[in-house]
Amino acid sequence: MIRTTSLRFTYQNTKTNTFYFPDIDLSFEQNALILGPSGVGKTTLLHLMAGLLIPKKGNVFIGNTCVHQLTRNQLNNFRGKHIGIIFQRTYFIKSLTLLENLRIREKLSKKTTDPNRRRQLLEQLELTEVRNKKVHELSEGQRQRLSIALGVIHKPKVILADEPTSNLDDKNCEKVISLLKKEAQICKSNLVIITHDQRVKLHFNKHIIL
C-alpha cells in the first residue's frame, strides 16, 4: 500500500516552479502508471516516493510508515528493506559479477537472504547462465533484466520503475512489462511505473496523469 498526500517539491538553485503532485492512493497489490510529458516531474515524484528527495510539503505513506518523518538512517534502512527501484539507466557495481551485485543488494537490505528466491529469480529472468559474469560482459537485455532483479530481489513493498522500457523494442518491452508484473505479484507489492511509452498503457488500468 502506498499513499501520497499533497506532495509539493521545489528544486533549489533553479527557477522552475514548484511541482504540485496529485495524491496517489494504491491499495494492496495495486499497480499504477504515472504518465506525462517530459519535464513535468515524473522522476521527481518517483524519487519523492523512494525517499531520495525530501518534499517541501506533504508526505508519502508506505504500509503504515510515514516515509518523510523517518530520520536519515531510518530512511536508509527502510528504503533498503521495503523499496525497490529500477532506474531508467542501468547502474551496477562494475567490478563485481552479476551474482555478487545481487548479493550485495540482499545484504544491504538487512533481510534474511533466501538462496531459493535468488535461484528462482535468476531462472525467471533467464540470468542463471551468466550469473558469474562481470556486469560489463552482459548484453544490453541481460543488463536490463539484472536491473529488474536488483529492484525486486528483496521482496519490497513497493517497486518503482523509471522508464523501464524507453530503450527497448516492442518484443522486449512486452517481456519487461510482463516480468515486472509477475514479480510484483510474487513479491505482493505495489508496482509504480513512470513512463511516456504508449505501449505500456494497455497493460495497466490505473493511470495517473501529471
Added chain:
Amino acid sequence: MNTLLSILLLTLSILLATFVLQISKQLNHHLEKNSKPFDMVIGAKGSPLQLVLSAILHIDNPTGNISLDEALRISKNPMIKEAILVSYGDNYRGYRILGTSDEYVRKYGATLKEGKLNTKNFEAVFGAEVAKKLNLNIGSSFVSSHGLIQNEIEAHDEKPFVMTGILAPTGTVVDQLIITNLESIWKVHEHENEHIEYKKHKEEHKEITALLLNFRNPIGALQLSRSINKDSSLQAALPKFEIDRLLKFLGIGFQAINGIAMAILLVAGLSIFISLIKTVRERKHELALLRTYGATNFQLLKLVFLEALFLSLIGFVLGWFWGRVSILLFSNLASDTYKYHLEISSPNMQEFLILIIVIFMTILAVIFASYSLFKLNISKILADA
C-alpha cells in the same frame, strides 16, 4: 594513475624514513659497541676525533707515533686498570694489520674459530670478515705492504707473515682486522731504520701508534686526560665523548633526510586525499546506488576508508621492503669503502610507529574526503540519464 602516484609517494617516503632510521640506528650501535671496550686512547697530538677513528674504529689514518717508553710509563699509573698497546700502519690487500697483544682480541670477546692464536713473530690471526673476503687458508703466507691503502710497490717482501688462525665473527672491528704481535710490526720496519744511524739504539726508540686504556674509576680518566693533554707531547682522547660528538654532527644530516621523508609523507597523505576525492567522484553512481540499496553514509565511508587503507598498507610494505633493499645495496658499498657492513633486521618499534602515523594520516584523509561523500546528491546522480 592518481592511485599509482599516491602509492609511489608513500613508498618513497617510507623508504627514506626507514632507511635513515636503520642507518642511524646501526651506526650508533656499531660505534658504541666498538668504542665501549676502552675508556681512553692515548696517541700523538692531533685531532682527538681522528685518534679515536684510527685507533679504535680503524677507519682513519693515525695522528702519528708515540714512543714505547712513554706509553709504558703512562700505563704504570695506578688509576689504570688495563693498558693495551697497538701499532698499525701496514695493510694486506687493504685490510689493516694491527700489532697488539692477545688482550685486544679478548676485549672484543673474539674467540678462535679455526687454527691457533699467533704466538710467535710473523704469525697472524685473521678477523672473520677478512678471512672470508680474502679466502686464505691457515698456514698460507702473505706479505704486508706499507700504509693503510692497498699497494704493491711498498711491499715488505722479505718479511712474510703466516696465517695461523681465524677468529669467529663478533660484529665488531676485529672482524675486519689482521692481528699480529707488536714485535712483528717493529721487525717489518727494521730495515727502514737501518738507513738511519739509530740502529744500535733501536730498543730505546721503539714506537707504537696508540695506547688503549681502561680505568678503575671515571675520575681517574678525567684526571689523566687533563694532565696528558696539558703537560706532555701526547694526546688523550675519550672515545665515548668523541663518538657522541661525531654522532651529533651526523645527527644534523639524519635530521635533514628525516625532514625530507616527512615532507614526502605529507605529500603522500595529500595525494591519498586527492585520489579519494577522485574515487568518490568517479564512482558516484555506484556509491549512490549503494545508498538506494539501504547502505548508510557510514557504510560508504567504511568502503572508502578500506580502499584508502589498502593503498596505504601497500605503500608502507613496499617502502619498507625497498628500504631494506637499499640498506643491502648501501651495505655492499660501505663494506668496500669502510670495511663495515649493515645488517638486514626485522621491523622494529620505530617502524611500527611510522605505520601508525601512516594509518592515522589515512584516517585523516578519509575524514576530509568524507565531506564530498556526504554531499552526494543521490537523486540527481541517478536521474541524470
